[in-house]
Amino acid sequence: xxxxxxxxxxxxxxxxxxxxxxxxxxxxxxxxxxxxxxxxxxxxxxxxxxxxxxxxxxxxxxxxxxxxxxxxxxxxxxxxxxxxxxxxxxxxxxxxxxxxxxxxxxxxxxxxxxxxxxxxxxxxxxxxxxxxxxxxxxxxxxxxxxxxxxxxxxxxxxxxxxxxxxxxxxxxxxxxxxxxxxxxxxxxxxxxxxxxxxxxxxxxxxxxxxxxxxxxxxxxxxxxxxxxxxxxxxxxxxxxxxxxxxxxxxxxxxxxxxxxxxxxxxxxxxxxxxxxxxxxxxxxxxxxxxxxxxxxxxxxxxxxxxxxxxxxxxxxxxxxxxxxxxxxxxxxxxxxxxxxxxxxxxx
Amino acid sequence: xxxxxxxxxxxxxxxxxxxxxxxxxxxxxxxxxxxxxxxxxxxxxxxxxxxxxxxxxxxxxxxxxxxxxxxxxxxxxxxxxxxxxxxxxxxxxxxxxxxxxxxxxxxxxxxxxxxxxxxxxxxxxxxxxxxxxxxxxxxxxxxxxxxxxxxxxxxxxxxxxxxxxxxxxxxxxxxxxxxxxxxxxxxxxxxxxxxxxxxxxxxxxxxxxxxxxxxxxxxxxxxxxxxxxxxxxxxxxxxxxxxxxxxxxxxxxxxxxxxxxxxxxxxxxxxxxxxxxxxxxxxxxxxxxxxxxxxxxxxxxxxxxxxxxxxxxxxxxxxxxxxxxxxxxxxxxxxxxxxxxxxxxxxxxxxxxxxxxxxxxxxxxxxxxxxxxxxxxxxxxxxxxxxxxxxxxxxxxxxxxxxxxxxxxxxxxxxxxxxxxxxxxxxxxxxxxxxxxxxxxxxxxxxxxxxxxxxx
Numbered sequence: 001x002x003x004x005x006x007x008x009x010x011x012x013x014x015x016x017x018x019x020x021x022x023x024x025x026x027x028x029x030x031x032x033x034x035x036x037x038x039x040x041x042x043x044x045x046x047x048x049x050x051x052x053x054x055x056x057x058x059x060x061x062x063x064x065x066x067x068x069x070x071x072x073x074x075x076x077x078x079x080x081x082x083x084x085x086x087x088x089x090x091x092x093x094x095x096x097x098x099x100x101x102x103x104x105x106x107x108x109x110x111x112x113x114x115x116x117x118x119x120x121x122x123x124x125x126x127x128x129x130x131x132x133x134x135x136x137x138x139x140x141x142x143x144x145x146x147x148x149x150x151x152x153x154x155x156x157x158x159x160x161x162x163x164x165x166x167x168x169x170x171x172x173x174x175x176x177x178x179x180x181x182x183x184x185x186x187x188x189x190x191x192x193x194x195x196x197x198x199x200x201x202x203x204x205x206x207x208x209x210x211x212x213x214x215x216x217x218x219x220x221x222x223x224x225x226x227x228x229x230x231x232x233x234x235x236x237x238x239x240x241x242x243x244x245x246x247x248x249x250x251x252x253x254x255x256x257x258x259x260x261x262x263x264x265x266x267x268x269x270x271x272x273x274x275x276x277x278x279x280x281x282x283x284x285x286x287x288x289x290x291x292x293x294x295x296x297x298x299x300x301x302x303x304x305x306x307x308x309x310x311x312x313x314x315x316x317x318x319x320x321x322x323x324x325x326x327x328x329x330x331x332x333x334x335x336x337x338x339x340x341x342x343x344x345x346x347x
Numbered sequence: 348x349x350x351x352x353x354x355x356x357x358x359x360x361x362x363x364x365x366x367x368x369x370x371x372x373x374x375x376x377x378x379x380x381x382x383x384x385x386x387x388x389x390x391x392x393x394x395x396x397x398x399x400x401x402x403x404x405x406x407x408x409x410x411x412x413x414x415x416x417x418x419x420x421x422x423x424x425x426x427x428x429x430x431x432x433x434x435x436x437x438x439x440x441x442x443x444x445x446x447x448x449x450x451x452x453x454x455x456x457x458x459x460x461x462x463x464x465x466x467x468x469x470x471x472x473x474x475x476x477x478x479x480x481x482x483x484x485x486x487x488x489x490x491x492x493x494x495x496x497x498x499x500x501x502x503x504x505x506x507x508x509x510x511x512x513x514x515x516x517x518x519x520x521x522x523x524x525x526x527x528x529x530x531x532x533x534x535x536x537x538x539x540x541x542x543x544x545x546x547x548x549x550x551x552x553x554x555x556x557x558x559x560x561x562x563x564x565x566x567x568x569x570x571x572x573x574x575x576x577x578x579x580x581x582x583x584x585x586x587x588x589x590x591x592x593x594x595x596x597x598x599x600x601x602x603x604x605x606x607x608x609x610x611x612x613x614x615x616x617x618x619x620x621x622x623x624x625x626x627x628x629x630x631x632x633x634x635x636x637x638x639x640x641x642x643x644x645x646x647x648x649x650x651x652x653x654x655x656x657x658x659x660x661x662x663x664x665x666x667x668x669x670x671x672x673x674x675x676x677x678x679x680x681x682x683x684x685x686x687x688x689x690x691x692x693x694x695x696x697x698x699x700x701x702x703x704x705x706x707x708x709x710x711x712x713x714x715x716x717x718x719x720x721x722x723x724x725x726x727x728x729x730x731x732x733x734x735x736x737x738x739x740x741x742x743x744x745x746x747x748x749x750x751x752x753x754x755x756x757x758x759x760x761x762x763x764x765x766x767x768x769x770x771x772x773x774x775x776x777x778x779x780x781x782x783x784x785x786x787x788x789x790x791x792x793x794x795x796x797x798x799x800x801x802x803x
Contacts, residue, residue, distance in 0.1 A: 074740075077768035116445065119769040123794050127449040127769055155789065 010035070011166070012043040012132045013259065014125065016079075017251065018143030018186070019047065019054045022092060022240040026215055026313050027142055027171075027251035028058070029233040032065040033312030034259040043128045043137065046079030046121040048146045048187075051086040056112035057093040060232050064108070065317040076128065077119035078112065081147055095239030096232045107230045121147045122154040125161075132164045138258045139168040142251030144186035145194040152197050162199035169258040170194075171250035173274065173282035175206040175294035180280035183250075192276045195292070203257060204274060204294040206282070209266075210250030212297045215309055217244045223314040233313070252309055257295060265305050267296040361385060364652060365500075368584065370576030375554045377500065377651030378584075379599045380718045381592040397718050397726045398498075399755040399782050400649045402657040403488070404706060404731040405468065405529055407461070407664040408683040409738025410747045411696045416444060420763050429699040430749070432707035436714060439724055440751050441758055441800060444765035446772040447744040449792055450474075451734055460741035461680075462521020464734030465664030469529055471773040471791015478515070478522045486531040487776045487790050489538070492656050494785045503656035504648060505530045506547065506641050507540030508634070509663040518665050526665050529658040540660050544610045544640040545629030548573075551648055552603065572607055574600055595717065599650060602712075606643050609636065634672050635705055642709035650716050650723055655783070661702065664734060670698050683738030695738070706731055710751055727752035728779055746772060750800075754782045759802045766797065 013031050017024040034040045042065070045058050058078045066075055099107040112118060129137060139161075141148055148168070151157050172183035172191070184191045195202065217237065224234040257266055272290040275283045284294060362383040368376040378384075380397060414428040423437045433440060450473040451464035459476060466474035472484030488503060496502020510527055517523035528537035541547050552573050574581070581600070585593055613631040631637045638661065645657050662668055667678030675682070675694050682698070685691035716723035732748035735741060745768075753760055766774075773791035778800060780787055 116765045116767050119767055120794065123769050123771070126792075127447075127452075130449065130454045131452065133455065154794075 008133055008136060009041060010038050011040050011259070012128065012137035012164075013040040013255075014044050014046070014128070014137060014139045014165075015042070015255070016046045016048060016121070016139065016141050016143065016147045018049045018087065019058065019090075019093070020049075020087065020143060020182075020186075021251075022090075022237055022247050023171075023210065023215070023249055024142040024251045025061070025092065025233055025236050025240075026247070026249070026309070027140065027255045028061055029231075029313040030252050030255045030309065031140070031259070032061075032317065033315040034255070035065075036315050036318030037312065039259040040138070043132070044076055044079055044121075044124045046081075046124065046147055047118075048081055048121075048143045049084055049087045050080060050082050050115075051089060052080075052112055052115070052118075053089045053093050055080045055118050056110040057096065057232065057236065059112050059117075060096065060108045060110060063111075064228075064232050067317055077117070077124060079121035079124045079147070080115070080118040081121060081150070082115060084146065090240060092236035092240040096235040099230070099235055108232050108235075122151055122157060125151055126154065126157055129157075129160050129164045134163050135166045137164045138166055140251065140255045140258050141168065141170045141172065141194075142183075142254060144183055145170075145172075145190035146187045148198070149187075149190035149193040152193065158197075158199055165200045167258060167261070168198055168200055168202045169254040170202060170204045171210070171254040173204050173206045173276075173294070174208060175204060175269070175274075175282065176284045178207060178281070181207045181282065184276060184282060185280035188276065188278065188280045191280070195274045195276055201291045201293070202274065203254075203268065204282070204292070205250055205254040205257065205266075206294055207250065209253045209295050209297055210248035213249045213253055213302065213305055213309075214246040215249045215252060215313075216306060217246045219310040219314060223310050227314050227316045231314075249309060252313070253295065253305070256305065256308060256312075265298075265301050265308070267298045269293045269296060362587075366584075368577035368580040369554065370578070370580060373554050374552055374573045374576040376552050376573070376577050376600075376603065377653045379595060379650040379716065380652070381588065381595060382719075383588060383592055385719070396755065397721075398652065398655055399726055399728065399757075399784075400655040400657075401488070401491070401728040401754075401779055401783060402645060402649075402659060402730070403469065403529060404729065405465070405658070405660045405664075406699075406702055406731070406733045406747075407465070407662050407666050408680050409733055409735030409742070410699050411692055412736055412745070412747065414696045414699060415747045416745070417442065417763050420444075420765050423761050423763055429696065429703055431700065432704040433710065433749075433751075436707065436710050436724075436751065438761040439710070439714065439753070440749050441760050442763040443748045443750065443775065443797075444745060444763065445768050445770055446746050446748050446766060446775060446797075447769045448734060448746060448772045449743065449769070451743040457519070459519035459521045460735065460743070461665035462518035462525045464743060465527075465529065465660075466521070466525030467791075468734045468772075469658065469776070470531055471771070471776070471793065472534070474521070474525050476520050478520065481522055481524050481535050481537075483525070483531050483537070484534050484791070486529065486658075487773075487780060488530055488656050488658055489532050490787070490790075491780060491783045491785045495655065495783065499652055499654045501550075501648070501654040503530065503538075503658070504547075504550075504645070504654050505538045505540045505658050505660075506645070507542050507660040507663065508630075508637050508641060509542070509660070509666050509668060511539045511542055513537070513539055517663075523663075527660070527663045529660050538658075540658070543629050544606075544631070544637070544644070545614065547641065547644050548606065548610055551644060551653060572604055574604055574607075599647070599716075602643065602647060606640060606647070609640050613640075634670070634701075638705040639708060642705070643712065646709060646712045646716065646723070649713070649727060650718075670701065673697050673701055680738075685739050687739065703731075713752070721756070724752045726755050728754040728758070728782060730775075730779075744769060748772070748775070750775075754779070757782055757802065758800050764799055770794075770797070 272286040450467040469486035470484040475482035492503040517526040530538040713724040773793035774797040
């Protein structure tokens with residue numbers, strides 16, 4: 001029950017990914033940058049492969065953006081599926097934990113040692129969606145559709161998604177047509193189910209978007225380093241492959257559009273229906289009644305997008321803004337205002 | 348007049364489990380499990396086995412978690428400070444981590460974590476924020492009671508020690524119905540707890556008719572025990588029992604007598620100390636005495652199979668009760684908003700320890716009571732916990748929860764088990780419902796059964 005007169009907070013962001021590319025790591029940083037500009041509040045980051053090293057890294061990123069005062073127990077858990085293949089563990093997820101301070105202690109602490117330090121993605125989606133206002137959340141998918149297809153089978157979750165989520169933005173596929181794309185191919189049955197049954201509008205940021213918008217790796221040692229000398233995202237980028245390199249930005253594009261859909265960064269296709277064939281190739285059939293669209297690169301906006309990527313992803317950590325101070329709460333002083341986090345009492 | 352006659356023993360058949368000692372229309376005293384009843388547990392969910400019982404001891408305002416959670420998993424070794432009093436019983440304990448009540452959280456309903464956390468504790472439902480339009484769900488203990496409650500004299504017992512107000516604002520717009528009750532017969536009908544030991548005693552051992560004040564006075568005047576009324580039946584029964592059963596019966600009746608004596612003492616003290624005091628007449632002024640009386644009667648009720656389901660709201664959620672017994676004059680709730688000030692946190696730790704100490708005395712009684720070749724405790728699931736973890740920040744995850752007892756040789760106790768983060772508390776309830784013989788596919792916000800608790 002929303003409080004009378006309460007301002008609607010920024011939309012809750014749910015990012016589901018397998019972190020199989022450094023682009024997904026940058027997208028996480030971008031979402032936290034968008035949180036700092038009050039365009040969203042990062043609710044849940046969930047992993048679609050059972051890899052504790054990657055979950056530990058994601059947790060370290062989360063703690064970096066919440067600041068040193070936040071303890072492990074106070075932060076939302078990283079969601080992680082427990083079935084399937086753990087996949088490859090890139091040095092990007094290991095190297096940051098080897099970084100030492102001058103006194104020899106680790107710069108980043110890995111708090112995720114076992115699966116119990118993570119959460120079931122469906123339970124987290126449900127718990128954290130229940131804390132969102134209607135139509136005031138979005139999902140970004142930066143990996144195989146395994147988790148989100150699974151969510152559609154979780155009791156009550158599909159209805160909750162329909163009520164709370166305004167849009168799903170998928171980094172994957174190729175539009176209007178193209179070869180089978182890696183993220184779709186990683187779990188074709190899940191992708192087919194997702195595009196067939198997901199109850200909200202879907203916008204796809206296809207392969208061609210990421211390829212056309214390369215994130216400038218030079219910013220890692222410039223803007224990122226200037227904002228925070230120790231940033232796990234920047235350290236992961238350095239370890240992912242030999243520097244210097246630029247990288248395609250599928251998930252970053254998806255995250256940027258999801259949080260700022262009206263900013264005009266991208267052109268958007270007419271409505272239609274996205275399909276996935278048995279080989280993983282995506283197709284688009286225009287239809288006035290369709291609830292799917294795909295992003296189209298606007299060459300005139302390219303520089304603006306790249307600039308937004310760098311500015312937002314390298315921004316200093318900013319916790320989500322509170323709606324009201326905690327002081328004077330009638331129940332004796334509960335922490336107030338963290339609306340996208342169900343664990344925080346909203347003022 | 349023994350309702351199920353003793354001659355059955357002489358004829359070689361078992362003494363019925365639901366035998367009562369009765370007398371003069373004022374007493375009906377159930378019996379503990381005796382060897383003479385050996386094959387008589389046909390009413391339990393598994394024929395031939397003692398029934399499984401469950402109880403909830405609910406503590407308000409959260410805990411100081413650094414003194415509650417061990418820093419390890421697996422076999423319980425040294426217990427953390429708040430649980431120290433349970434050290435002798437650690438092989439009977441499951442210490443659970445990461446259980447969460449999402450429905451206790453704000454979820455857009457604003458302040459009022461105390462009202463929500465107790466209201467939803469056994470229902471798994473987000474309660475309606477209102478003072479007049481009460482809306483919750485049926486609590487799972489009552490689902491079980493409605494299914495199996497007919498097998499015992501009382502379908503369930505609801506007890507408390509603090510405040511039974513059912514109306515008014517107890518937390519930021521949440522009715523006192525949410526903070527002062529644990530058991531809910533339906534979404535709109537809470538079952539208020541019995542606070543007065545005398546009322547509970549008479550309910551357990553009376554013949555079904557509450558005594559009039561004149562009868563009370565007469566009984567007190569002549570110092571008569573309820574057991575005096577059943578002397579004839581007792582002697583008749585004893586003559587048909589073997590020495591082991593006779594000793595067991597004697598211990599059991601002595602325990603009842605001791606409870607009765609304590610109630611009488613409290614009544615006498617109350618009259619002397621403050622004739623105007625607002626507490627019901629038989630409630631001891633001392634927290635520990637009150638706890639001891641109520642929990643002793645829980646043990647007796649389980650021992651005599653008078654009920655298999657008990658909810659005990661030790662003090663109401665959000666209580667500001669001071670603990671002068673410990674030299675702490677600050678209210679409990681304000682203290683738990685300690686803002687991480689060490690001296691305030693230390694006081695809360697002392698209160699947490701004190702609560703557990705009282706509980707440990709109860710566990711001791713349950714463990715000492717024999718039931719067949721096991722202890723009574725082995726056939727029980729006693730949940731001791733709170734609806735908040737960190738009371739200062741009002742957190743609803745990693746709720747302090749222990750389960751004491753093996754639930755009928757099912758739980759592999761003596762361990763700390765940590766579930767994945769955000770695992771619903773209702774998953775534990777589903778597992779407990781299985782043990783009570785009332786399985787359900789789904790309850791509250793459950794996502795499945797809590798795994799890894801059993802011997803398998």
